[in-house]
Amino acid sequence: MIPLQISPFQYVANGVVFSSIIVLAAIGLSLVYSIADFANFAHGDLMTVGAFSALFSVGFFRPMLGDAGVFGLPLWFFLALAFGMGTAAVISVITDRVIYQPVKGSDSIGLLISSIGVALVYRALVFLSFGTEAERYGVPRQGPIPWVRESLGIAVTPRNLVVVTLTVVLVAALHLTLTRTTLGRKMRATADNADLARISGIRTSEVIIAMWLIGGALAAAGGVFLGLEELVRPRMGFDILLIVFAAVILGGIGSVYGAMLGGLVIGMVHELVPLFNQWGVIPVGSRYAAAVAFVIMVAILLVRPSGIAGDSG
């Protein structure tokens, strides 16, 4: 399927796909950081919850719709994606209401530690409802698109293209929401200065609900795409959390656009590690891809803790 001598462009193509997943996850994490003001360690497991909710919905969407497909993927997959995003959005709002809001009296550290508990509970519930095995969505196998393979010599499947395209659509939609709508302006105002926003008449509690909905939906999209590209595993979200945090810190904590940029860079580096290893730039291979992301994160903390787009440390 992949030519023996792997073209450098192949790594770049893989990097674009992986970056899409990290960007989606990093945006949600960064939104929570900027508006709810704490490091949400449950974000990775929220991705898992989204991915498994989608998997659950495949059970009834698939018989309903049969094999009709668009863009090389069956129609039921898109509905399952929407279902997963909706479920994760609702779950994250409920989690905020039931668990985070009552702890609100304490500082962001109390919320941070609570979020660890939430992460473990999410994962335990996934284990209990779906078992511990890795699963698949059952999307039919696809070969690489022939003309891309012939012209560039790299293997790109239609599902890769769908993942990247949908990510671009979601990110663009978020950008338009933040810049062109009243809700977006309220969200930016709340992120900038919650007290000031409240004084000027913004119902910040509604903004916080919107933020959890958007963050949860994007996390689920990232989780579903990760499950589509690899496997749907109960630990998938937690395993990727470090990389997502690295992206958020690289971009600047709390900056949504920084998270996009950081996600792009970290996702790309993560996939380019084997290539750099071949070239002799770094002495480690793909088994240490996450470690390389970690080293970048530590370097950023040393040199510019506010990240690329952040304004204060």
Add this chain to the structure above:
Amino acid sequence: MSAVSSWVSETLVRDATERRIFAVLGLITVLLVAGVFAGVIGPRFLLFQIALVGMYALLSLGLNVQWGYAGLINFSVAAFWGIGAYCAALLTAPNSPLGLGLHPVFGFLAAIVVSALIAVLIGIPTLRLREDYLAIASLGLAEVIRAIILNERRWTAGSSGISGIPNLMSWLPLTDAATTAAIVVVLIAVVYLFLRRVHRSPWGRVLRTIRSDEDLAKALGKDTYRFKMQAFVIGSVIMAVAGAFYAHLNLYIDPSDLVPLTTFYIWIAVILGGTGSNRGAVVGAAVVIAIREGTRFLNDIGFIQTLGIDLAPLRLLFVGGLIILIMRFRQDGLLPPKDELIWPAARDGSRSGGASPSSAAPDGGTAPNGGDDR
């Protein structure tokens, strides 16, 4: 005898909550001892569990220095523990990949040095920044260290683990189980007394100031970065010592216990016991081991096996739920620190003077003066 009883009333049963907690603990102890005499529990098993509780208590004391004293969020407890365990295993086991077979002392020394170095390395980029940066970076560090131990098979034997680790002080005229249990008791006593001493010192007071208001500590001219680094290193070294001890207790080590869940068990021990309270850390560790081993015990009961329930997810659910509930309802934990931070002499002095309304006075107690306050 009166000295002992006053010490008990001063330290263990100062208010109703504490009386209840220690009554439950006492009851469990009596049941365990009765179990040994009745032949239900093997003494060897009990001693092993005591040593295990002791190891968890050491880890909790280490985390308490970081989180309880200085407010540092360290999510790589399991990694520092693993560093200690692997230092001990690699240097002392004759059939480890290094094949050195050195005296255990070198294992402990290496554990201390390596863990201190890594703590400094991770502290340099994060301790000048907001608390959550250390939380994120330490979680990453834990994953990296686990990846290294799993992948560098030439040096660490990877997932197959290292066996043949020697017992500690096998020349003592006791069984191996009794020796390790005795060693951990001594270790805990040493660490406990050391921590109590430093916590009451000016150094400890600065740390407490940093925890409650770092800007204030800075305004008072304290180099808060240095103090936080010292607390971080001390805590990490204690964790590594616990790890080295575990290697000699279990006589076998593999990377499976280096998972983040181990770290969160210790977090529960500390926040359940009472953040900042060393007594709490020890009690919390005992509770956590009871949860862990208790649920493992349930697995062996035939009835539960027939139900076909896998207990690992339930344990995860329980741990997660417990963290949420403690943070919501009892952030102080079971045994929050009270007057243990104050020199006994200073406290007695202020009382006999009758001047300052001692805010640290025990709540419901009629505690007489004298005796050590712990």
